[in-house]
Amino acid sequence: MKAKLIKTNHVINGKQIFAIELTNNQGTYVKIYNYGAIISDFVVVNAHGDKQDIVLGFDDFSGYINEDYLENYPYLGAVIGRYANRIKGGKFNIGDHTYQLSQAKGPDTLHGGDIGFDRKVWDILPTVDPSLTLQYVSPAGEEGFPGTLTVQLTFKLTEENELILDFRAETDEVTAVNLTHHSYFNLAPEGGNIRNHVHRMPASYYLQQDDNYVVTGVKIPVEGTMYDFLGPKAINKDWDRKTGYDQTFVLDKQYGELTLASETTEENGGLKLSIYTTEPVAHFYTAKFLSVKNGKKGRNYGSSDAFCVETQHHPNAVNIPEFPSTLLHPGEVYKQTTIYKVEHK
Numbered sequence: 001m002k003a004k005l006i007k008t009n010h011v012i013n014g015k016q017i018f019a020i021e022l023t024n025n026q027g028t029y030v031k032i033y034n035y036g037a038i039i040s041d042f043v044v045v046n047a048h049g050d051k052q053d054i055v056l057g058f059d060d061f062s063g064y065i066n067e068d069y070l071e072n073y074p075y076l077g078a079v080i081g082r083y084a085n086r087i088k089g090g091k092f093n094i095g096d097h098t099y100q101l102s103q104a105k106g107p108d109t110l111h112g113g114d115i116g117f118d119r120k121v122w123d124i125l126p127t128v129d130p131s132l133t134l135q136y137v138s139p140a141g142e143e144g145f146p147g148t149l150t151v152q153l154t155f156k157l158t159e160e161n162e163l164i165l166d167f168r169a170e171t172d173e174v175t176a177v178n179l180t181h182h183s184y185f186n187l188a189p190e191g192g193n194i195r196n197h198v199h200r201m202p203a204s205y206y207l208q209q210d211d212n213y214v215v216t217g218v219k220i221p222v223e224g225t226m227y228d229f230l231g232p233k234a235i236n237k238d239w240d241r242k243t244g245y246d247q248t249f250v251l252d253k254q255y256g257e258l259t260l261a262s263e264t265t266e267e268n269g270g271l272k273l274s275i276y277t278t279e280p281v282a283h284f285y286t287a288k289f290l291s292v293k294n295g296k297k298g299r300n301y302g303s304s305d306a307f308c309v310e311t312q313h314h315p316n317a318v319n320i321p322e323f324p325s326t327l328l329h330p331g332e333v334y335k336q337t338t339i340y341k342v343e344h345k
Ligand code: BGC
Pocket: 073, 074, 075, 085, 213, 246, 283, 285, 289, 310
């Protein structure tokens, strides 16, 4: 893998924005910004020998800070932190202290609050081996979370066409951490609706949600429901066309094991995307709220024009003691590995 640093003409909060290009000998090219750790491009050679970009984003960095885009903001390709998905009522307790967070989605908190890690400028750390490490230090009290949290995200692109994301985080006070990456994938050469992509997830349970999409704590077997992706099936086979999927799946695994979260294939480009993770759940979102103008090549992105597999801990786990803990204590290291592997199907 080779890494190349390119200075953009953007400075945010006094910090220079860079694009970092990772390439391998298979013709794969990944572009990442040190703003939100955004993966803006993930170009692979498809089964016909053509270059194909499998993520949604913008041709130019300015797209990501455009007001129109931020108005109906979908977190295109960005890291999510401190806490992925929704936290009920935007609050949680540690001991007998209640922490009130910014409530970004009605009464609840979504994806870390008003301005999460997806809109922060990250530092680029020097690395010895060919990889990219971004670091963000989140001050105590940011969006209401206790403790100074130092987060590092290392990206590596292998010759096997795996983009490896290694997260680590440390805190100086007990806090809640649940990180993920919010790439919007589309494996069709011309993009468009992902209804015909064929998807599989080794997950025997999904998590019940309330009317505001907040996880309640109840696990439901997928068997006999539209959520059964145990065998490969077209995304639109059982879905409700209007809503698609915006649901958390509990992966069949031993806690902490690096296993398959999902496998998705598409006929025309002949590509297969496999996602592996050490995380216990994957939130599968078929982008029903997506509405972006002037994406790459001037394309507009609409509802169901992409899918996200957000590997993480159970949403709202900080309020549900039965779920694996999302609290991080001083002296402990939060670790997560997620791998996006692209092959010909
Ligand atoms: C959530 C969706 C939300 C989307 C973009 C997903 O992770 O589950 O409900 O609309 O992110 O904000």
